[in-house]
Amino acid sequence: MTHRIKLILAGASALLALVAAGPSHADTTLSFLIDNNPDTVAAAEALVAAYQTKAPDVTIEIEQRPGGGEGDNIVKTRLATGEMSDVFLYNSGSLLQALKPAQTLVDLSGLASQAKVDEGFKSVVRADDKLYGVPFGTAMAGGILYNRKIYQDLGLSVPKTWADFMANNEKVKASGKVAVAQTYRDTWTSQLFVLADYYNLDAAVPNFAADYTANKAKYAETPAALKGFERLKDVHDAGLMNEDFGAASYDDGLRMVATGEAAHYPMLSFAVGALKQNYPENLNDVGFFAQPSDDAATNGLTVWMPPALYIPLTSQHTEEARKFVDFAGSVEACKIMVETNAVQGPSLIDGCDLPADVPPAIKDMLPYFEAKDKTTPALEFVSPIKGPALEQITVEVGSGIRQPADAAKLYDDDVRKQAKQLGLPNW
């Protein structure tokens, strides 16, 4: 309804503009749907403002939607009912595959900007050998945010092995601070120890992702896959967590690691954006390291790809939308977005270098990206399946309600359900 009102209003204002300016070429209004994360809004607004100076005959209206599962539903529903905006922002990887891109989205393989987009990113917006999206923002990584002041005060060094990590934790605990912040009020934050362990899993079992997708490998039957759950339990059993871990929120976690209440917070590096906004004076106290492994030699980073911009097949202004999206994927647009927001990781567009003054947490990530074989995309980008109940299961393991082996079995059931719903072969 509001959509229609907006259209009518847009039409009316276009008419007015025509009357006022006299006969000229017709204006186009593009609708652009994004999530309501403040970082996203700021980046999208900067992007649109920059584009409008280049193409004054195109008006772009930004619409916001909630994030998380609720936002997923809105995107899926609007796509299915043909009500999708001309351009929209959505996840890449397994969540994109659930939108059935080949049937619902415009092929963007031919855009000029694709030439400079990173190959790794292209693989997560590809379906049937066609590219359906351009990156929005930088890559990010899953690992552990740590408080550098605590590390300095206690003389700790960045751990590479799990044993070193636990030893650090014991020292932090002895000093009276919280060793590991956990925030299960926002259940999604509980998954990090499992998801960020994928580099280690991939190093130990290189064909896990393919076998897992083909229903040949299971979490419960792969000791290296079970490790993530066991690490969650280790931390709980050692009593390293904040007392109110069951009721603390993501914001609490950020506050704890930023202000030095807690030494570690397992998190995605996109948190740097929120840290910059909420705790700017503490931004330099927060560092980042990859999830420790069993062997110091194979320590590396699990990487998350940013979301992408897509055009639905139902768009009435495909040509204009393509031009806008092409601009969004350019080096120029990338630089605008990098300047607007806190950088979360390396850029995926060749020629769009990061500014020299990135926060320490981001600087800590760069060596992994510069070295060879020190990064791997997270499992949800190399396999179309991710069970929806993982966050509840990891809360249970992290709270000591369920044992790791049992949890892995339960997650395998959850994954089977997802695979069946996607109609994958072999399930």
Place this chain on the structure above:
Amino acid sequence: MTETRPRSRKSPYPLWFFIPAAIIYGVLFLVPTVSSLWFSLTRWDLSTAEFIGLENFQQFFSEPFLVKGLLNTLIYAVTTSGLKTVCGLLLAVLLTSNIFARGFLRTLVFFPVLVSTIGIGITFTVMMHPTRGIINVTLETLGIPGPGWLTNPALALFSVALVDVWKGVGLATLIFIAGLAAISPDYYEAARIDGATRLQQFFRITLPLVRPATVIVVTLSLIGGLRSFDLIWAMTRGGPGFSSDVIASVIYKQYQAGFYGLSTAGNVILFALIAVIILPFTLWFNRREVEE
């Protein structure tokens, strides 16, 4: 219930008179019900629906947490409905007696009914915070270590149920007050002359005569309890883990994950469950009423 209309008498209204109502009923109730029965048999991604027979139901019943969700739903419904009935009746007796500021106190009891459930949920979540919440802070000053109201898996469901009772008891009280007002004062007068105590009056006169109100309160709160979702979602999201999941929240999670056919099947199951529990219950209560 007992009155029967002679079949032969023609309705004074022409048929077309019913058509607007029938259209509203058909579009808003009949079509969704029938189509949800159909979609529960499909793998549905909102644009295409592939018929897969009873697979969704099979999946739903093999869901490890369905059994737990089912049990939790029953525990929640019985707890809230029982407490609302008992507390509602007691409060109604109190608020119909000659006490000070009766009208104001009635308003006070009814007030939570008017507040948004989500608002109440968020408020109590803050109050029940294990270390910073006002409840545990108060308990601590008294020297009692407060439990993790919403974070202890054994306690979470009951904490939410208590909040639900607090929120819903005003409506039950209101219905009971109406029921009590319908009892003729003559009965109490006669009982007093016969020397009945207050307690005897309550059990021998009030309780039996307020039965119609009791039936309404129990039925409404039981149905409300069986399909309750908003308060649980606002306070615990079914957690920690799955410990306070009820059927409605399990269904919502399936919907959130994009399993539309599966979640529709869950709704059909919920519908059937409510019918199976409520139907015999109301039949039994109504029969008792007629017998008396």
